[in-house]
Amino acid sequence: MTRLFLSLALASATLPALAQDDLLSLLGEDSTVEYTSASFKSTRVINSHSLENVAHGVLDFRIGHRFGFVNGGLNEFFGLDQATIRLGLDYxxxxxxxxxxGRSNYQKTVDGFVKYKLLRQCDAGCSMPLTLAVVASSSVTTLPADQVPWYGDGREDFFTHRLSYSFQLIVGRKFSERFTLQVMPGVVHRNLVATPGDRNDLLNAGVAGRIKLTKRVSLNGEYFYVLPDQGPREAFTNSLSMGFDIETGGHVFQLHFTNSTGMFERGFITETVGKWDKGDIHFGFNISRVFTLYDPKAKARERMEQQGGRW
Amino acid sequence: MKTFRRSLGAALLLLPAFTFAQDRFAARNGEISFFSSTPMEDISAVNHKVTSVYEPSTQKIVFTALIKAFEFEKALMQEHFNENYMESSTFPKATFEGKVTPAAGDDLNKPGAHAVTVEGDLTMHGVTKHVTEKGTITVNADGTVKAESDFSVKPEDYGIKIPGVVRGKIAEQIAVKVRIPYAKL
Known part of the structure; x- marks a missing residue:
């Protein structure tokens, strides 16, 4: 009896004291859902899509630029004499x-894409461990018929013959503040191919990641592997790119080395010809500049400000 | 009979714990906003999910604000705020723990507005500073309480480095507004 009494007395004495020391614990943990952000600094790793999207209402103006192969020597000023460009607008x-x-001067191509995040990695309030996105893109070349690389003799120049598509799944995770990794299985479909032996569909798989070196600089890499036994592909190599993201306020500068010339999926996944060991490497950069066109939270903020009249 | 006496004794002993708890005010939807103004750029953000507890009997007051809950006009500003300045994945919260002191002779339990001095520890970006600021506590007729305070903070006091390139865009003194509507807990 006495023992019970004593322990109860102790318990009741410590209760209010504990609560006073940590008043905030009274409110419990907040249950707001928080999605992982800034897995990559930009919506592209280098050539390929990253698992990041531009935010709601934000327009991203992108300039992609690849110089010529650095092994061109002094005569080509180490590639700086040539330029391949893609200008793009993302929203x-x-x-x-x-x-x-986007519009590339590579094969005078116009390309468009839709990217949708099916699952989003979660930091708090839910338990999703990874992000899953799908990217569907298509491209059309506007070259004169006699210059389209896959038009041989006697090919009719139908509009559909100029089209190609790419479907990609992006499965990725920001493992830590510094490290993000994603894998990208996909297929590139070409409506028309050069020879009967070429497959219209090319299965491929990519892997890409980044390591944040400082708050504003990260090291990025990506590699695309086209699965073997899909027609004669001796002339082509797999795309490998390495580079840095440098972020300065409203811009992200991406400086990199890549063996790919095209900057849309069919171009860099299936038509890369450069060999790293031969020095067929492009120096290149992407510049991303974002503009906020629409602020989805503006209305909520206005409402709060109006209610603020109560103060 | 023995059991009854036992439970009565327990109930009596626990009583002070509950009476204590009644005298507290809490808020989950408090508001903290800040404003940085320079000739180059105005930046503002607001957090509507500030939690706070206020205990008139001891004059204690505490706040917690999730850094990621600050909303900016531009998504990129918000990302940079979290990634580059506040490092919110390492330091997810800003907290304040302190006391409110009314003017001499004033009673904080009376209805009406009371000018108070707020003194305590403000922690953000992993740095704790002892601060003293002015504020107002308003006791409403319906028993609710509002607390408000306007003050300014210097990012560099909290170890927040601002690189030279953007120095002209971020004010040295950031104006902060705190508005908390409390209900009895």
């Missing part, structure tokens, strides 16, 4: 859905 329709268009 975030929602936090999960983004669309984009």
């Amino acid at each position: 975030g329709i929602t936090e999960q859905l983004m669309v984009g268009i």
Whole structure:
């Protein structure tokens, strides 16, 4: 009896004291859902899509630029004499859905894509361990018919013959503040191919990652592997790119070395010809500049400010 | 009979714990906003999910604000705020623990507005500073309480480095507004 009494007395004495020491614990943990952000500094790793989208209401103007192969020597000023360019505009329709268009001088191609995040990695309030996104893109070459590389003799120049598609799944995870990794199984479909032996569909798989070196600089890499036994592909190599992301306020500069010339999926996944060991490497850069066109939270903020009248 | 006496004794002993708890005010949707103004750029952000507890009997007051819950006009600003300045994955919260002191002779339990001095430890970005600021506590007729305070903070006091390139865009003194509507807990 006495023992019980004593322990109860102790318990009741410590209760209020504990609560006072940590008033905030009274409120319990907050249950707001928080999605992982900034897995990559940009929506592209180098050539390929990263698992990041532009935010809702944000327009991203992108300039992609690849110089010539560095092994061109002094005569080509180590590649700086040539330039391959893609200009693009991406827009975030929602936090999960983004669309984009681009124009490359590589095969005079216009490309467009839709990227949707099916699953989003979660930091707090839910338990999703990874991000899953799908990217569907298509491209059309606007070259004169006699210059389209896959038009041989007697090929009719139908509009559909100029089209190609790419479907890609991005499975990725920000493992830590510094390290993000994603794998990208996909297929590139070409409506028309050069020879009967070429497959229209090319299965491929990519892997890409980044290591953050400082708050504003990260080291990125990506590699695309085209699965073997898919027609004669001796002339082509797999795409390998390495580079840095440097972020300065509203811009992200991506400086890199890559053996790919094209900057849209069919171009870099299936038509890369450069060999790293031969020095067929492009120096290149992407510049991303974002503009906020629409602020999805503005209305909520206005409402709060109006209610702020109560103060 | 023995059991009854035992439980009565226990109930009596626990009583002070509960009476204590009644005298507390809590808020989950408090508001902290900040504003940085320079000739080059104005930056503002607001957090509507500030939690706070206020205990009039001891004059203690505590706040917690999740850094990631600060909303900016531009998504990129918000990302940079979290990634580059506040490092919110390492330091997810800003907290304040302190006391409110009314003017001499003033009673904080009376209805009406009371000018107070707020003194305590403000922690953010992993750095704790002892601060003393002015504020107002308003006791409403319906028993709710509002607390407000306007003050300014220097990012560099909290170890937040601002690189030279953006120095002109971020004010040295950031104006902070705190508005908390409390209900009885």
